[in-house]
Amino acid sequence: FFQAEDGIRDDLVTGVQTCALPIYVASIRLTGVSKHFGEVKAVDDVSLDIADREFMILLGPSGCGKSTLLRTIAGLEDPTAGEVFIGDRLVNDVLPKDRDVAMVFQSYALYPHKTVRANIEFPLKVRGVDKAERATAAIAAAETLGLTPYLDRRPGALSGGQRQRVALARAIVRRPAVFCMDEPLSNLDAKLRAETRAEIVALHRRLDATFVYVTHDQVEAMTMGTRVAVMRDGVLEQVGTPREVYDRPASVFVAQFIGTPPMNIFPAGSLESGPHVVGARPEHTTIDPVDGLSATVTMVEHLGHEVQVVCAIGDEHRVIVRNAPSGGAPRVGDSVRLSVSATNRHRFDATSGARLDQ
Ligand code: ATP
DSSP states (O other), rough: BBOOSSSSOOOOOOOOOOOOSOSSOOOOOEEEEEEEEEEEEEEEEEEOOOOOOOEEEEEETTSSSHHHHHHHHHHOOOEEEEEETTTTEEOOOOOOGTTTTTEEEETOOTTTTSSSSHHHHHHHHTTOOOOHHHHHHHHHHHTTTGGGGGGTTGGGSHHHHHHHHEEEEEEOOOOOOOOEEESTTTTTTTHHHHHHHHHOOOOOOOOOOOOEEEEHHHHHHHHOOOOEEEETTTTTEEEEHHHHHHHSBBHHHHHHHSSOOOOOOOOOOTSSSSSSSEEEEEOOOOOOOOSSEEEEEEEEOOOOSSEEEEEETTTEEEEEEEEESSSSSOEEEOOOEOOOOOOEEEOOOOOTBBBOOO
């Protein structure tokens, strides 16, 4: 990549292929990849295989190392240890521009004084593609992303969602084999986020390229990815399909990061005897008229499609129950009994948080 004169960073400039679809697609293999910044282990011994044409989500809280891992794949960071392969090629020493990777950032990184058309064409221009071919490719990319009416506008005259689409068009115009996206939707409002989310999923299907997508938003992870890699403190906690990470979280951390509201964790010895903690999704935790663990209702939230009943076990341990709106909800201060059927219980080590029935 390069730095523009005005200080706005363009995304990666990569090889140009002018066929309708990428000539090849690329798998990605990371083996023992670490990236340390002094004492900070931003990424620590990560091994991950991303298949050809997969939509892999890197998910985790702020500071878990997901952007650093993405940037290492794109070549914007040199790993401290480990190997990065794209296809069969070891790319540790390959420059970003030669990796056939396009990067899309949250910040759009568009040139404000260039038109949409010129912004989209720009990566082709710097590769020396002739004018007519550039124009055709830019029109096709704009058409794909619904930008045809805006080709002669400047970015300042576009909405946030349209600007992000220009950034996407500029990435696809080069037909790279791998797209690396770093929180591309985080500047958009909720409605536009949902729309653009669907557009990116459709784009992935259409382009048949490998997507690696960083987010801290678990809704994006659950709805967009073919698989999700959940990171914490530089390490991978779990890799699986959205369904797998939701249904069989590998740790208390994953159980509570995925799902809104998060999984309830019952203290050791409360729901079951033994040294382990028990987890249950709020939709699997029920208020039992007859039997169960004693709790006190601390809050009742009517959300329209459901009612969330927040309970305290003892003085402070919070547990949430999701009820149908039609069921009679208890009131704040009521004493209730909570139960979870045996098939809906998840057991975790009380100290490490690791799932016990791996
Ligand atoms: P966010 O969602 O907030 O962007 P992230 O999960 O993408 O977070 P990274 O940006 O990868 O996290 O950062 C991981 C850790 O590495 C953080 O503790 C961060 O402060 C540190 N870090 C990242 N880049 C550098 C750098 N250039 N120099 C020093 N430390 C860095």
